[in-house]
Amino acid sequence: MSETILEDIFTKRSQQKKKTSPLNYKERWFVLSQEKVAYYDFDSDKGKRKGMKGSVDLEKIKCVEMVQSEPNTPPERLFAFQIVYDEGPLYVFAKSEDIRTQWIKKLKEMVRFNKDVMQKYHPCFWLDGVWLCCKQEVKQAMGCKVLDSKNGFSSNASRRRGSRKPLPPTPTEEKCVRPLPPQPPETPSPSVGMTVIAEYNFAPVTPQDLELRKDEEYTILEMSDQNWWKARDKYGKEGYIPCNYVVEAENGLERFDWYSKNMNRSQAENLLKTENKDGGFLVRDSSKAGKYTVSLFTKSGGETGGSCRHYNICTTAEGQFYLAERHFFSTIPELINYHQHNAAGMVSRLKYIVSNRALPPSTAGFGYGEWEIDPHNLTFIKELGSGQFGVVKYGKWQGQHDVAIKMIKEGSMSEDDFIEEAKIMMKLRHENLVQLYGVCTKQRPIYIVTEFLSNGCLLTYLREGLMQHPTAVQLLEMCKDISEGMAYLESQQYIHRDLAARNCLVDGNGSIKVTDFGLSRYVLDDEYTSSAGSKFPVRWSPPEVLLFCKFSSKSDIWAYGILMWEVYTLGRLPYERLNNTEIVDQVSRGLRLFRPQLANEKVYNIMTSCWMDKADERPTFQELALTVQDLLYELQ
Template sequence: MSDSILEQIFIKRSQQKKKTSPLNYKERWFILTQEKIAYYDFDPDKGKRKGLRGHVDIEKIKCVEAVQPEPNCPQERIEPESTTFDTTSSNSVSQGVVYDEGPLYIFAKSEDIRDQWIKKLKELVRFNKDLMQKYHPCFWVDGVWLCCQQEVKQAMGCKVLDHKNGFASKASQRRCSRKPLPPTPKEPSRPLPPEPPEPAGPSVGMTVIAEYSYTPKTFQDLELRKDEEYTILDMSDDNWWRARDKLGNEGYIPSNYVVEAKNGLEKFNWYCKNMNRSQAEQLLKTENKDGGFLVRDSSKAGKYTVSLLTKSGGGSCRHYNICTTAQGQFYLAEKHNFETIPELINYHQHNAAGMVSRLKYIVSNQAQPPSTTGLGYGEWEIDPRSLTFIKELGTGQFGVVKYGKWQGQHDVAIKMIKEGSMSEDDFIEEAKIMMKLRHENLVQLYGVCTKQRPIYIVTEFLSNGCLLTYLREGLTQHPTPIQLLEMCKDVSEGMAYLESKQYIHRDLAARNCLVDGNGTVKVTDFGLSRYVLDDEYTSSVGSKFPVRWSPPEVLLYCKFSSKSDIWAYGVLMWEVYTLGRLPYERLNNTEIVDQVSRGLRLFRPQLANERVYSIMSSCWLDKADERPTFQELALTVQDLLYELQ
């Protein structure tokens, strides 16, 4: 790091992950250099700086201004006012510290210190590109800007800045379009709850082991070799960590390709990470060895299951949950307890001890590497000359979708945006944020081609295609209850991740989910409906509007929220359990708007038991705030799956 210009202890305000959770205030040691503003943990007793918690590159800063205090803010936070650093790109969540999609709020200890930092930062950013003309002088709280009540976090600011070499004039500092709203009666003024301790987790300086090999795709990337160790140098980007290999080479690696070097299960061939019951049965039956086994993650987080194939009695797969005693020991059969799971597996490789067979043959899935966030560190604008088009997959709302290769070797799906179908400039800005979203149940956006028309959206390719088609044609004639529930679990977990990022899908349905080669379902096209320029799509009268997946508040008032996504998820579950039937198939759109507003709900599918239907029904409550969250739905589905296993 270059020489520091300023150093100071500040209070950093984190954005809450959910509207119901409290804001987080933490003291951090901030260091300003010519290149970045970085913040660290520190030991108040020894007065020493500790691990790096994050940073913002100076070249990405678009605005530095004083911000008005929040309503109901604790007195010790009100004075002095805070400073906001508004960056051009989305930042990521790292161990409870959130930069979110723009503002980073910091509370200085005195007005003089605050003004000193603002002045110095303005000097550093005065030649930056895309300096803002307007900014938000008040906080983003519970999904709304307090100054102007806009509900889109990326919305243009409401207070004008007069830029003069990076400085705003005093006149502009006095202007503000609206005052903050007073607190609502539902949220009375109260002090912040005690700050919980930060969870333990990965940290700078730790040693990790590569679970997968990775070939560098940009000059900034570092090659990974499976099972080799690497040292983490910087974790400020949640998706791409800077690391050093044993030869001293440094570069960026995809963070989901490595695990912390400790006594985990990843190094054992019998452990199949992120595999569900249906996938395990398919793999074991393909190998078709008596006593073939693997260990997989259970549907309940933190639990594991042994899946075992036996040919006795006609042949079948058995699934044994690994249990724990009150003392923390592991067992499959009572009275045979072990300190570790590897010791347990080793014992049962030689002794059946109550199971239908001993564990005779290891079956490994040779897992494919997960998708990276982007095609390399900082790579979001893709050169169209690096794309090879192979075949057409179909035509969607925005245009033709094709299967192809990037650099002749990486499978990708290429969405060719039909001119006039999308607000392109707005989407391009949003794409930079969407690329930061990474979850195993979301289709990964790799990048965009924006230098020509039509523009391309390049995403992960999933070989089994659209979930709706898969339900109608790709499944066996008699899918098991577990198969169907696993599909719903996949979608709920992907949506719970979007919910945690305060992201609204607006068009969740089986047609907007894809299925990979292992049968895993992933949500796609999240948020794209905001950029549609088709009036017929945005009107509830027109045939393109997702009327059949919309709750009363959307049908009547076009009020979208995470709770309208919950309603749509209930309809998607119904699609899954009817194997792709059209919701309200005997009604037209006008009749649906009228009857759903009056209380009509979809019937219970024949394949859904009462417990599954109760989950669907909880998504269709009249009052939006009474519907569950996706986090709650994911846990409910997870528990039900665990019982079925």
């Protein structure tokens, strides 16, 4: 049994998991251990605790914060605090301010490395189907108050606890036991005091930044910001560095040029065929979480232009690694070194390393704390198109970084609200989200500066045949990219509200990234913000949005199903023969889109699981991503 860290008698409020649930308050014996917060029934006369009534695993906690008392609150419920996790807030009432402060401080300290921490929270109670602070009627709605200093948490995926509970069942499997995104066992995240190696050069942008020189070592000093860590170089100079530019010195595959993190099968084949070297190879993450694949290009076998072979790196029960034949190795680098000299069952030995590390990944802002961009540092090169907010142009920042610049036409956006939100949005960083670099707000029109993706809009990419004869794997990889980006947004309590192929972009490698998340909240166009308007995304909206304008992560799930349908029809318009009024009527009555010709039954089952009438019966994005991942593994 885990050692007890804190224990106290608290009053616990029922969680009202259904609107009809009765509200009650009961005294429980709360116990905090290294693994969880548990609460028990107890015998008040004998002072002994009895059976456990419930618990929350520490790794699932997203927020710990005080709760504002309601008017005329009885004395025994003055000192409330909330423990927020997947199922919502657990409200607890301490007997004094000192006890409440002690528990909040200790809990924050213990869960500071959790990856799913919130950036906004609700300072008041959820009561009878409504948030008392902001009057939103969706329990999963994003908070209305920004947390100071990330709630004292660090959202780096550095995990002290190895045990994980199974996820809820998905539509296509009984149990899910893997986290998302996968955390390969060989790449633990750095911690304070650890030595890291730079994978890319980084030139300082602000006086607080520290220059990174590829392959040099640095010591981590502070990790309070999820994207920018304070470090010291070998000369004693200190400053902030982008955390995704470094890897732990002693562990991880990232330090090897042959490892291509976050590369899928199609991208690996394109890269290897472009290099066109017999025996060219790379190692990438498998579609199976925590597994790896060697992709190898060969000119033997009679195929014109050569072909690619993919070999899963297998693991024995004792944890040793092997490929085609059973030559066992303790580490993957040892295995690769052996096969660079011996084919041993493969079509060829591994002759040439093929790497995709020429371009560094996007950073959350150009420099630490730098969200306001000087427009004089922007060069406009060409117009890319126009959208809801105005013209979008391709350009350069300081003559070197490719960027997309949205020039916001006046009157199209609630600018002050957006500018405040942009500071939060900049901290969102995921390989399947278009990175917000910053904003220019000192002049009009204001600019939004984002990552530039060379292959443009996904809808155009699908419709104009930029993919030549897409395979089942390529189509499903697109859906996987989007589901993982949305799963990250879901974990950050962000609702997109306008998820569709037109709001996804394609990079030069064919990866899909979601863009414009949350921007629809700042639209001032009545036709866009009302479901009666012609610009409202009716074709991507579920019944609860069409009828009651109730947005939630579950309405994004519905839109994801429609987006999958767009992918598998290569960009056809959903319900193309119906107008908006007919769609509202017929979807509310149960009409659903047909199965696309390119989608098999398993793929179509994923779509239809997103289109359940009741929002709470739809899967989460985390569950969807795992389901797509498993199906992709079957195809490969």
